[in-house]
Amino acid sequence: KFEGVVDLVRGKAIYYDKSTKGAEFKVTDIPADMQALFEEKHHELLEAVAEEDEALLEKYLGGEALTEDEINSCIRKATISRSIVPVLCGSAFRNMGVQPLLDAVVDYLPSPVDIPPMTGHVPGHEDEIIECRCDDKEPLAGLVFKLFSDPFIGHLSFFRIYSGVIETGMSALNANTGKKERIGRILKMHANKREDIKWAGAGDIVALVGLKNASTGDTLCDDKRPVILESLNIPEPVIEVAIEPKTKADRDALSAALGKLAKEDPSFRVKGDEETNQTLIAGMGELHLEIIVDRLTREFNVNANVGKPQVAYRETISKPSKSDMKHAKQSGGRGQYGHCVIEVEPNPGKGYEFINSITGGVIPKEYIPAIDKGIQDAMKSGVLAGFPAVDLKVNLVFGSYHEVDSSEQAFYVAGSMAIKDAMNKAAPVLLEPIMDVEVVTPEEYLGDVMGDLNGRRGRVQSMEARAGGAQSVRAQVPLASMFGYATDLRSRTQGRATFTMQFDHYERVPAALAEEIQKARS
Structure with missing residues (x-):
């Protein structure tokens, strides 16, 4: 029954054509039965943002109507100062609401010159701070924030330029390794196509082809002003599965594909188990490894058998x-x-x-x-x-x-x-990974959710009321008890609760459980 959205700024209704999967839409007046709700929410919006500009606040309090441009300028200021968060709605399944979302990205989010300059430090001297102002005339400084293997082009390094200019054929210093990298091609990336460009300046995000030794989180800079920008904190993997090719033909392809994926994703590791002669892949959770296996099939055309997930215990x-x-x-x-x-x-x-x-x-x-x-x-x-x-x-x-x-x-x-x-x-002991888990659930399921977390050897750390009668529960739970939790939580709460989970620390395994693990491994 979902047909479209009402734009509170423009005061218009947007209806989407389902037959074109959201590509076509029409803008009309707000339906009569929604007019009262629009007036109420539009008033709330103006109250929230008019405070950002004194002149517009006086105009608003004087009973004058604000123009669309004036409202947008207020929302932009409030967003950049982080005093409000604009929220847009739609349906990702039917691509409804995509166009207003993209317009809002352009209208409200800051450009690099709207925010404070990026700072880094001199290699080997973390207390010597360097400011990288967003200016083409400044020395080059930028961050390789993602690696990607393109089946047609090869190895791509996504690069954000914080200061200076990058050009094809030039050399840049990798401040993390101390080695120079030659810039081959520079690509401007679009959703499903790419174009070659000769140069890019401060504030741009581009893909570089031909970098040989750059890894995720490396800084490329001018060798006359070496600087290391924000480094990534990559946690150790906490879950492992054994993987093997389905056929002999898949063997070499699997090895090459895993190597490419490991280079792209620093939190994903591949290793060999000498005792069982198996290849193990390790990552940050069940979903992480499921996506890796899906990509092997979809992008690399490699078929593989995957074992049950194993917890990465330590001693x-x-x-x-x-x-x-x-x-x-x-x-x-x-x-x-x-x-x-x-x-x-x-x-x-x-x-x-x-x-x-x-x-x-x-x-x-x-x-x-x-x-x-x-x-x-x-x-x-x-x-x-x-x-x-x-x-x-x-x-x-x-x-x-x-x-x-x-x-x-x-x-x-x-x-x-x-x-x-x-x-x-x-007196050796086993250690197990403990996860920091946050569950957001409607209040009526709170007792059920907490009882289930306690049953999984979890320790509830805090509870906090959220808007709309929801409760947020934070707990520390052993990873070994969290397999299949997403399905279990959905069934307990009729699909209304959500959870997030990340690694927190290692902790000693209870003696009885440690014996079971040792027996299973012997």
Whole structure:
């Protein structure tokens, strides 16, 4: 029954032609039965925005009608100052309301010169701030904010220019890597077509072809004014699934497609499981990986079988320990000899730390990195259930070597043996990802929703009333309990509740559950 929308600014009704899927529409007078509602809402709109301009406020309070241009200028000022948020309605399914939305983007949202200049910092000196004013005459500074693999053109880097000008054939400094990039082609992107342009200036968003080493979040700038703009904080993936090609023909195509997708999306990872010889893909949630698999089929024509989602558990230790490990082998000819003593302690939230406390040359300096490498590689599969070990501080305190038989390989093996031994002595524990979940639900389903979150080992953090009789519930819930939650929430609330979820932190798994996980992995 949805036919169109009423524009509160213009005072007109817009009717959409369903047969053309919203492409054609007609503008008419407001229906008589909606006139009273229009008057009420139009009055609310004017009250909300007239305060932005004193002259227009006086005109409005004096009983004079404001013109369409005057109303739009007030809405624009209020939007840019973020004192109001314009809301438009429509139906994405039938493309109804798209045209007023695009007009509102042009009319109300700020251009780059309407907002404060972008700031960055000198590479290696975060306290030295540089202002990048939106001006073609300024030195170049811009951000690669998205990578995309186009089947016809190849590798595209979407680039927003904050200051300066970019031209085809010029070189720019990648401030994050310290290497220069040559600009091949510059494309102006439209929805379903693109055009080649020779240059682009401050405030433009373009796609660059031919960048070899740029990643998402890198800054391209003038080498005479190096600057690093806002960097992206990419969280570690919390969910994994095994993926394999359906046919031999798909094998190479799958590998190439996954490589392209991983380059595009820094929160998506691909890795191999040495024990099961499977390829694992990891991401930020079920939906994230579902979309990746859908893109494999749709964009890359690769068919793949996907396993059930697995939680990315981690392992750590709960008390200090010490290990004295010697790797000595003699099998005729030159042998292998590596000996190290390490002390290990928990390092909560700080990751892996290696301290070299060797004195007096009991282990030659050239073998120390091999011990560190052996420890780090061994930590990739922990001692409880083979999950990566995290948050360990390792102190290398003693060891010995052999003039002939010692080698980097021998000390690498000694280091890996020592960390496994130390972890076994240090009361190892499993950690699981805890998600920050927000559910917005009508009040009548609040009890049901909270009971369900508690049943999923969730801890409710806060509740807040929203407009229209809705309640917002924030909770911290283990990811392992959240599989299939979208379907469950819809059925509990007749499809009226919504939720968002993002990774928050890792936390110790309850003992009973940890045993189950270890049994399942053994």
